[in-house]
Amino acid sequence: MSTAAIPQGMPQYEDKPRFDVEKVRADFPMLDREVNGHRMVYLDSGNTSQKPRQVLEVMQAHLERHNGNVSRSVHTVGTEATEAYEGARAKVARFINAPSVDEVVFSKNATESINLVAYSFSDRADDPRFRIGPGDEIVISEMEHHSNIVPWQLLCERTGAKLRWFSITDQGRLGLDKLEDLINERTKIVSYALVSNTLGTINPTSAITTRAKQVGALVMLDASQAVPHIPVDVQDLNVDFIAFTGHKMCGPTGVGVLWGRYELLNAMPPFLGGGSMIETVSMSGSTFAAPPARFEAGTPPIVEVVGLGAAVDYLSGIGMEAIAWHEKELTTYALDALLAVPGLRIFGPETPVGRGGTLSFALDGVHPHDVGQVLDSVGVEVRVGHHCARPVCARFGVPAMTRASFYLYTTTEEVDALVRGLDQVRKIFG
Amino acid sequence: MRLDQLYQEIILDHYKHPHGRGLRDPFGGEAHHVNPTCGDEVTMRVAVDSAGVLSDISYDGQGCSISQASASVLHELLRGRRADEAARVHEAFAELMGGRGAVEPDEDLLGDGVAFAGVAKYPARVKCALLPWMAFKDAAARAGVAVTSPAA
Numbered sequence: 001m002s003t004a005a006i007p008q009g010m011p012q013y014e015d016k017p018r019f020d021v022e023k024v025r026a027d028f029p030m031l032d033r034e035v036n037g038h039r040m041v042y043l044d045s046g047n048t049s050q051k052p053r054q055v056l057e058v059m060q061a062h063l064e065r066h067n068g069n070v071s072r073s074v075h076t077v078g079t080e081a082t083e084a085y086e087g088a089r090a091k092v093a094r095f096i097n098a099p100s101v102d103e104v105v106f107s108k109n110a111t112e113s114i115n116l117v118a119y120s121f122s123d124r125a126d127d128p129r130f131r132i133g134p135g136d137e138i139v140i141s142e143m144e145h146h147s148n149i150v151p152w153q154l155l156c157e158r159t160g161a162k163l164r165w166f167s168i169t170d171q172g173r174l175g176l177d178k179l180e181d182l183i184n185e186r187t188k189i190v191s192y193a194l195v196s197n198t199l200g201t202i203n204p205t206s207a208i209t210t211r212a213k214q215v216g217a218l219v220m221l222d223a224s225q226a227v228p229h230i231p232v233d234v235q236d237l238n239v240d241f242i243a244f245t246g247h248k249m250c251g252p253t254g255v256g257v258l259w260g261r262y263e264l265l266n267a268m269p270p271f272l273g274g275g276s277m278i279e280t281v282s283m284s285g286s287t288f289a290a291p292p293a294r295f296e297a298g299t300p301p302i303v304e305v306v307g308l309g310a311a312v313d314y315l316s317g318i319g320m321e322a323i324a325w326h327e328k329e330l331t332t333y334a335l336d337a338l339l340a341v342p343g344l345r346i347f348g349p350e351t352p353v354g355r356g357g358t359l360s361f362a363l364d365g366v367h368p369h370d371v372g373q374v375l376d377s378v379g380v381e382v383r384v385g386h387h388c389a390r391p392v393c394a395r396f397g398v399p400a401m402t403r404a405s406f407y408l409y410t411t412t413e414e415v416d417a418l419v420r421g422l423d424q425v426r427k428i429f430g
Numbered sequence: 431m432r433l434d435q436l437y438q439e440i441i442l443d444h445y446k447h448p449h450g451r452g453l454r455d456p457f458g459g460e461a462h463h464v465n466p467t468c469g470d471e472v473t474m475r476v477a478v479d480s481a482g483v484l485s486d487i488s489y490d491g492q493g494c495s496i497s498q499a500s501a502s503v504l505h506e507l508l509r510g511r512r513a514d515e516a517a518r519v520h521e522a523f524a525e526l527m528g529g530r531g532a533v534e535p536d537e538d539l540l541g542d543g544v545a546f547a548g549v550a551k552y553p554a555r556v557k558c559a560l561l562p563w564m565a566f567k568d569a570a571a572r573a574g575v576a577v578t579s580p581a582a
Binding site: 367368369370373384385386390393399400428429 | 437442467468469470471492493494495496497498552555558
């Protein structure tokens, strides 16, 4: 492995933790397969990551040896299942440095986690921090995934609150120039992406959390594209909520996480009603369990949670610092390589600083669908379309983008394959 | 290469040199359709004369080569036809696209539309090809003519 732009042997980089990428690749069965007669080059990890054998084995072993329902059985396998489920909660809590394991709520996905918080706000909320109505404001950003837009639009429709937006600069960074105006005494919550799923931008937090605390607003981060790729420490971030999903971080689909400060979770009403989330139920009414159980109605995605725990173990074993550095080197290499492609325009930061390994681009005159189709014909799997972030596309004046997104198993050779594929695209549509 | 089937010369030709593109007046009905998964969009206008002939079909849009070429082919095929004839062509095209590559296209009926036979093998792209046709159906209905076949 070498990169063009970061000189090898530079003393300031020697202390960076590294890992053997080929050895890591051997853990991922999917990376062996072919697509259309070519070795698959999987550059769509921002969409969903591949899963290492270690995760698949833990899930299979759980279903073969420890399958029972959780939190309600006195029998042995039920107890084992509960231990596995709660053990995974503890792993996730450690992974994001949560002060308490009870601050980790399992959901279906990051979308559900964000909805859970959005539905905690109402005009009748007991806690004033969650009481919202006309005159109140919610702040999000133009670079959000639809999952961090639509729940807030719906909340505004229900309550008459106003939705306000951080802009995006031409360089693809969050526009912070009107911070004081945007986040003010009327703001109830600020919710934005820690890492953009389209532009790759790693957004700042301290200026925003400082301002939010000044005016008494809550802060939520959509960390779906952050937790898989960079070290995330919720105490260091000093925010109130983060949401992320299992399947983008080597875990299975069907499980997401909401982390929230316990005191806030405890002030929030239930989201979905049902089994497991109650304290007592009578015909005249019910009382509810403490968090996190309050927000985990019904049988949870048990084996998926266990798989997420295994994914956390896997990522921790390699080290998030090392993964982040690998992706940074790769991004440096890829930015150089892509910017040399004639007619190619990058959306988002063109320097590998304050950005992750998600690169969206346009190839002059060729629609992303066609780019993606030609790339697929040579085995290169990229995402094309609006990436569930139409406002970003609108901001940059394009209907859609092509996106290559990297992960710990991505190599510079795969970036080269992408560039070769783009040459092919230009030949067909040139 | 399999890709050739998808991007037949005919499709690329319609994409690079679209026929009848641009919204025109007068028209009896208009419809705007988007493909929510990819952001492709097309606006179709249909004008019907007193004899029930589709006297003009005009369109504009943005999107991939498949969706935009498909609009161009639609214009070529359906403009100047009676609504009932257009319905037959519409039905044949929809059948071709839903056939997963197993339907043998009728060139007499579909003209350049046969080039889309290869697209039918790519489920992710079928919606691209159908986008203008669905918009057309709505626009025609708003212009007072039905292009839905009795069977559908």
